[in-house]
Amino acid sequence: MKKHPVETLLYYVAVALVMVISLFPFFYTISSSLKRGNELFSTSLWPAHPSFSNYASLFRDQPFGAYLLNSVLVSGGAVLLSLGVSVLAAYALGRVSFRGRGVLMMTILGVSMFPQVAILSGLFELVRALGLYDRLGALVLTDLIFTLPFTIWVLVTFMRELPKELEEAALMDGVGVFTLIFRIFLPLLLPALAATSLLAFIGAWNEFLFALTFTISPEQRTVPVAISMISGGSSFELPWGTIMAASVIVTVPLILLVLLCQRQIVSGLTAGAVKG
Amino acid sequence: MCQIRLDNVQKRFGDNPILSDIQLTVEAGEFCVFIGPSGCGKSTLLRLIAGLEDTSAGNIHIDGVRVNDLAPAKRDVAMVFQSYALYPHMTVYDNMAFGLRHLKLGQAEIDRRVRAAAESLHLAALLERKPGALSGGQRQRVAIGRAIVRQPKVFLFDEPLSNLDASLRVKTRVEIARLHRSLGRASMIYVTHDQTEAMTLADKIVLLKPLAGQDGVPSIAQVGHPLELYHHPRNRFVASFIGSPSMNFIDATLQHAGADGLACSAGGITLPAAADARTLPAGSSVTLGIRPEHIAVGQGPLKGRVIHLEHLGEHSYAYLETPLGATPLIAKLSEQQAAIGDTLPFALPAPHLHVFDAEGDALPRLSRHDVTPAALATH
Structure with missing residues (x-):
């Protein structure tokens, strides 16, 4: 059926509207990061003389590279640990039936519903008791606690959908439970793992409150905290250009990750397991 | 060599009995088919033997060893699943x-x-492919290959052909029969709901009936050679299940019984039948059964009006409205021409009539249809 031209026009107008609304802030961030000095206060969309001086000063005035590395360590560590734990947990919760499984699942979900602020003091005590205060380990631990309910729930859903016959075929082949999980289920769960780890990574990467509370020294600082602490020459000056440059740099790894994983996310790897 | 013996095996899910009183021996090298209507527990019985389910009571012996507490892999059995259950991320070889x-x-x-195994199943060219790149029939062969390479004592097939299309099903059926002959000593247990598969493949058919929540009734309706079940069904359930289209049943009243047969009346017509009913008093209600191919159409004292015809090419089935009962009789027509509305003469030959008592148990037939392997070989 051929569409009416007005209909097509309306469609593209709507698309353009959504694009502008969602992309304008990012565009403005990038363009601001390229502006120098008083240019920042002009309303032009693109600077007349784009310069990278904000980026240079970002790394010159503070150890921004070290902050980035901290963020990578914290987010990467939290994601890897949470994947390891949640794959095992998802097998138990998704494929082994035991008394209290439903209650356990609801508890896991319930825990994740508390606002961060509410459990901050409790977590602080925990971190202190474990001797992790002002160490990256504190952030790995707390990020792990926050991502686990989410990753477990998602993986349980995927784990349940794997055909039961596969498990039985493996049982007939005489494999143990770890071989079953890591050699047979894990390859089939790759798309799910890619998607969940990506979301968990974004969560940990952007995490601000825990990073601010559980670390104090600049050596343990992660990027979100570092950005909030960028200050200008006087207390009356906010260095918007530098802050924007930092924000752009922080966003780049996430975009790269999504591009890297997107094929994994969309592919249906279970094709061919059972008649379909 | 590798006899399988089930001794008083029971299986219940919660309070619901699924299988009860299973007493069965599958001899070495035998091809045994479990068949029955849906919900009769045939797949469950197979899974009990495989070790994927635990028995609620009773013992399972494979090759003289009690295997109740052995893990599936330790039982020396291999299973082919209905859905094939291939590992999708591995090549055929892996x-x-x-x-x-x-x-x-x-x-x-x-x-x-x-x-x-790949050579004998014509998979040699496909060894490096993944299951996703195979057709249904090829996947099926990989699943069988996965069982063969283990060289098990017992092969278990759980409705292996039900996902294939009709022509492939016939081909694979022949392949499985050939495989059974070439493997010689290995026993095979095969679950199906398809009668043709059961009749063509089996040395021994185990017909199960659904318990439908009753306790204390044995699950096995009859065990025997396919033709034994066909010609000498032990009860009405077996008689109606084996054979397609199913046996015709006519309600009747026993008039008199003697050593050379009985006479009974249905719809006011007296019918003789070659069965021994001397244990029943005259006047008892009985059920007559006759298979569509045994109704002699064309001559005879009875008359039936054709109300529906099914043409299958080689032969046709006519639905006959008769004074014998409310249910139309299905009769096989091989050469006769008929049209809907025609009135055809027919007879119910006494030697082909089955007689069941009020409980549904078959009365002994006076004409013995020989179904021993020696007699079959001469056919």
């Missing part, structure tokens, strides 16, 4: 080799077995 690697066999031996 699918077949995976189980062998867990048996700690040498690389050379694994390779030899996989290549031999």
Whole structure:
């Protein structure tokens, strides 16, 4: 059926509207990061003389590279640990039936519903008791606690959908439970793992409150905290250009990750397991 | 060699009995088919033997060893699943080799077995493919290959052909029969709901009936050679299940019984039948059964009006409205021409009539249809 031209026009107008609304802030961030000095206060969309001086000063005035590395360590560590734990947990919760499984699942979900602020003091005590205060380990631990309910729930859903016959075929082949999980289920769960780890990574990467509370020294600082602490020459000056440059740099790894994983996310790897 | 013996096996899910009082022996090298309507527990029985389910009571012996507490892999059985259950991320070769690697066999031996199985199943060219790139029939063969390479004592097939289309089903059926002959000593247990598969493949058919929540009724309706079940069904359930289209049943009243047969009346018509009913008093209600192919159409004292015709090419089935009862009789027509509305004469030959008592148990037939293997060989 051929569409009416007005209909097509309306469609593209709507698309353009959504694009502008969602992309304008990012565009403005990038363009601001390229502006120098008083240019920042002009309303032009693109600077007349784009310069990278904000980026240079970002790394010159503070150890921004070290902050980035901290963020990578914290987010990467939290994601890897949470994947390891949640794959095992998802097998138990998704494929082994035991008394209290439903209650356990609801508890896991319930825990994740508390606002961060509410459990901050409790977590602080925990971190202190474990001797992790002002160490990256504190952030790995707390990020792990926050991502686990989410990753477990998602993986349980995927784990349940794997055909039961596969498990039985493996049982007939005489494999143990770890071989079953890591050699047979894990390859089939790759798309799910890619998607969940990506979301968990974004969560940990952007995490601000825990990073601010559980670390104090600049050596343990992660990027979100570092950005909030960028200050200008006087207390009356906010260095918007530098802050924007930092924000752009922080966003780049996430975009790269999504591009890297997107094929994994969309592919249906279970094709061919059972008649379909 | 590898006899399978089930001794008073019971299975219940919660309070619901699924299988009860299973007393069964499958001899070495035998091809045994479990058949029955849906919900009769035939797949469950297979899974009990495989070790994927635990028995609620009773013992299972394979090759003289009690296997109740053995893990599936330790029972020396291999199973072909209805959905094939191939590992989708592994190549055909790895699918077949995976189980062998867990048996700690040498690389050379694994390779030899996989290549031999691939050769006999015409999979040699597909070894490096993944299941996703195979057709249904090819996947099915990989699943069978995965069972063969383990060289088990017992093969278990769980409705292996139900996902294939009709022509492939016939081909694979022949393949499985050939496989059974070539493997010689291995027993096979095969679950199906398809009568043709059961009749063509089985040395022994085990017909199960659904318990429908009743306790204390044995699940096995009859065990025997396919023709034994066909010609000498032990009760009405077996008679109606085996054979397609199903046997015709006519309600009747016993008039008199003697050593040379009985007479009964249905719809005011007296019918003789070659069965021994001397244990029943005259006047008892009985059920007559006759298969569509045994109704002699064309001559005879009875008259029936054709109300529906099914043409199958080689022969046709006519639905006859008769004074014998409310249900139309289905009769096989091989040469006769008929049209809907015609009135055809027919007879119910006494030697072909089955007679069941009020409980549904078959009365002994006076004409013995020989179904021993020796007699079959002369056919």
